[in-house]
Amino acid sequence: MARIAIVTGGTRGIGKAICLALKEDGHTVVANYGGNDDAAKRFSDDTGIPAVKFDVGDHQSVLDGCKQVASEHGYVDIVVNNAGITRDGTLHKMSWDDWNEVMRINLGGxxxxxxACFPGMRERGWGRIVNIGSINGQAGQYGQVNYAAAKSGIHGFTKALAQEGARSGVTVNAIAPGYIDTDMVAAVPPQVLEKIVAKIPVGRLGQAEEIARGVRFLVSDEAGFVTGSTMSINGGQHMY
Known part of the structure; x- marks a missing residue:
C-alpha cells in the first residue's frame, strides 16, 4: 500500500538512497533538507521528489514543515530520521556549541x-518511524563524544517510543550503519580511512543503498511485528 513518507536529510547520501528506494516502492516521498538550496533543487530535478526546507532541530520549524507536507500530500505515515551532522573533536577541544548543535539536530530532530507525526499515526492506527543511528553510538569513537552520545540516545529513544506506539500499529525502529561510502566518510583522511576499512570483516565500505534496503523492510506492512529493534548494517565491524 502506498504511503506518505518524509525522509529528513533526504537530498544527499544515505537520505537520497532512502528516498529513491521508498519512491520505487510506490510511496509518495518528501525529502527534508536544512540548508543547501542548490543541492536540493538538483535532487528534485533529478528524482522528481519534492524537497521541503526546515531545520529539524527547531521544534516550531518542524511542526510547521510537517503541517505543510500534510496539507500538500496527505497525512504522514512514514518518518525516516536521517538528518545528522558532525562537529568532531576531543572533549578538551570541544566547545559547548559543538556539543549542543550535534545534540540539537541529531537527537533533537x-x-x-x-x-509532529507520531500522534496522528496512533490515531490512524498505522505508522512507521525509522531512526538512523550509528555504529559509533553503539561502540563509541575517539573524538566524537557529542556524536556518539546523540546516536546512542537515538537507540534509547527508539526503544522507549516503540513501547508507546506498539498497540496502535505504530512501529519504531533504528538502523545503525557502519562506515558508508558517502561524502561524510570521503572527508576522512585516506590514511585514516584505510585503517577503518582494515577493521571491517567484509573488507569494504558499505553502500547507501544497503541502508535503504533495511529501511524498505522496516517501513513495510510485513515488518509489523518488528519494533524497538536496532538493525546493525556494518559489515561485521561491531557485532552488538
Missing part, C-alpha cells in the same frame, strides 16, 4: 519529528 528525532524528538521534534515524532512530536
Amino acid at each position: 528525532c524528538f521534534n519529528m515524532a512530536k
